[in-house]
Amino acid sequence: MKYDVIVIGASPAGLMAATKAARDEAEVLLLEERKSFNSDQGPADTSFENFFKMIGLEPKEEYVIHRVKGMNIISPFGTVITIDAPGFSIDRGKFDAHYAEMARDAGAEIKMDSKVMSFNDGEVVVKEGRTKKEYNGEVIICASGNSEIVKKTGLKTMRHPEDLAYAIQAEVEGVDVDENYFHYFLGKEVAPGWKAAISPKGNDKASVGVFVRGDAPKKYFDGFLQRDMFDGAKVLSISDGADQIITMPNEIVGDGLMVVGGAAGQAGIAYGMAAGMFCGEVAAEAILKRDISKKFLSKYDARWKKRFLNHYKAGRFGLKTIEKMSDAELDEVMRALEGVNISRELSKHNVILNSIRMGFLLLWNNPKLMRFVKYLF
Ligand SMILES: Cc1cc2nc3c(=O)[nH]c(=O)nc-3n(C[C@H](O)[C@H](O)[C@H](O)COP(=O)(O)OP(=O)(O)OC[C@H]3O[C@@H](n4cnc5c(N)ncnc54)[C@H](O)[C@@H]3O)c2cc1C
Numbered sequence: 143m144k145y146d147v148i149v150i151g152a153s154p155a156g157l158m159a160a161t162k163a164a165r166d167e168a169e170v171l172l173l174e175e176r177k178s179f180n181s182d183q184g185p186a187d188t189s190f191e192n193f194f195k196m197i198g199l200e201p202k203e204e205y206v207i208h209r210v211k212g213m214n215i216i217s218p219f220g221t222v223i224t225i226d227a228p229g230f231s232i233d234r235g236k237f238d239a240h241y242a243e244m245a246r247d248a249g250a251e252i253k254m255d256s257k258v259m260s261f262n263d264g265e266v267v268v269k270e271g272r273t274k275k276e277y278n279g280e281v282i283i284c285a286s287g288n289s290e291i292v293k294k295t296g297l298k299t300m301r302h303p304e305d306l307a308y309a310i311q312a313e314v315e316g317v318d319v320d321e322n323y324f325h326y327f328l329g330k331e332v333a334p335g336w337k338a339a340i341s342p343k344g345n346d347k348a349s350v351g352v353f354v355r356g357d358a359p360k361k362y363f364d365g366f367l368q369r370d371m372f373d374g375a376k377v378l379s380i381s382d383g384a385d386q387i388i389t390m391p392n393e394i395v396g397d398g399l400m401v402v403g404g405a406a407g408q409a410g411i412a413y414g415m416a417a418g419m420f421c422g423e424v425a426a427e428a429i430l431k432r433d434i435s436k437k438f439l440s441k442y443d444a445r446w447k448k449r450f451l452n453h454y455k456a457g458r459f460g461l462k463t464i465e466k467m468s469d470a471e472l473d474e475v476m477r478a479l480e481g482v483n484i485s486r487e488l489s490k491h492n493v494i495l496n497s498i499r500m501g502f503l504l505l506w507n508n509p510k511l512m513r514f515v516k517y518l519f
């Protein structure tokens with residue numbers, strides 16, 4: 143069967159790409175290997191109101207299961223910085239189902255239990271239940287997260303694949319933390335390269351994830367669960383995965399081909415959804431203009447870069463700088479930020495100006511930090 147656009151993967155990015163392309167009159171098929179949205183839910187289950195506002199979406203009560211006032215960032219030596227940034231935890235099954243319904247309402251066809259085995263020149267081979275089927279699409283959008291299928295694009299979709307963070311996450315009952323905040327622990331001992339996170343989900347439950355770059359996460363996850371706040375807590379389920387946090391997008395379009403979301407190094411639920419919208423929009427334009435060349439589809443890359451590249455650059459710069467610091471040095475930096483209203487400081491300008499502003503603020507609060515300027519290069 144022939145479609146204008148075939149989307150591989152009902153990821154947050156894929157669902158938004160399908161919705162936008164269908165709303166813009168393309169005939170869209172979305173193929174998802176899971177049997178239902180409740181089975182085998184993705185581990186990503188938190189976001190922030192500001193992220194959703196930034197992409198023009200409202201988090202919906204039907205999938206939000208818990209709200210927080212902001213986040214506590216905890217240094218290796220226990221210095222705590224609190225940032226007011228209203229956030230929420232989601233029921234991922236309900237979240238996926240909500241946006242799938244939106245895609246269907248826009249006119250997209252969604253096939254579950256449909257695993258894409260290969261694709262080439264618009265021919266998509268799918269294992270649908272026990273049968274093998276073939277579909278044809280003018281434009282193929284690969285939104286399959288970290289799945290192997292992205293290799294079939296032949297593109298080097300991430301600039302820094304070596305920087306994937308590997309994670310183990312558990313749903314835990316009875317963690318002794320303030321349920322009004324997400325809690326992010328930094329440091330080489332706790333989670334080198336990224337973070338350990340406790341994200342309350344209400345009803346005495348929380349997601350506990352340990353994300354590590356450059357090492358396997360298991361020993362850090364086990365070590366983290368030894369902390370006092372887990373005394374008497376019960377692990378209900380465990381999952382794992384990889385977070386593309388600072389891998390950065392690289393080559394994400396080809397002739398008749400687009401890659402979006404985690405598969406393209408566009409990490410995060412909200413950011414992936416935003417990228418999906420750009421991707422679906424350009425796919426539909428390409429169909430309308432009868433031009434599915436790499437040159438035309440590159441408009442998606444250009445629109446995405448204009449809007450979001452600086453956000454990812456700032457994130458990568460931040461984590462790479464922290465990577466060069468010892469735990470004691472990181473603690474010293476964080477102490478210089480104690481008492482600063484960071485959310486207010488960060489709400490004023492764009493991402494780059496905010497980073498510069500934070501740098502000056504740090505030096506103002508502790509001029510000795512000048513010696514860390516070497517880490518910026
Ligand atoms: C443990 C963990 C926790 C995280 N927590 C958060 C968080 O709280 N908030 C946040 O913003 N980010 C979080 N992230 C990062 C986040 O997961 C990713 O950046 C983002 O969700 C990736 O989404 P995606 O849209 O690209 O793909 P995914 O969410 O990975 O979805 C890919 C989809 O494609 C389908 N698929 C794969 N292969 C095929 C195939 N061959 N055929 C058909 N379908 C296929 C899969 O079944 C899946 O539905 C977390 C990452 C990890 C590893």
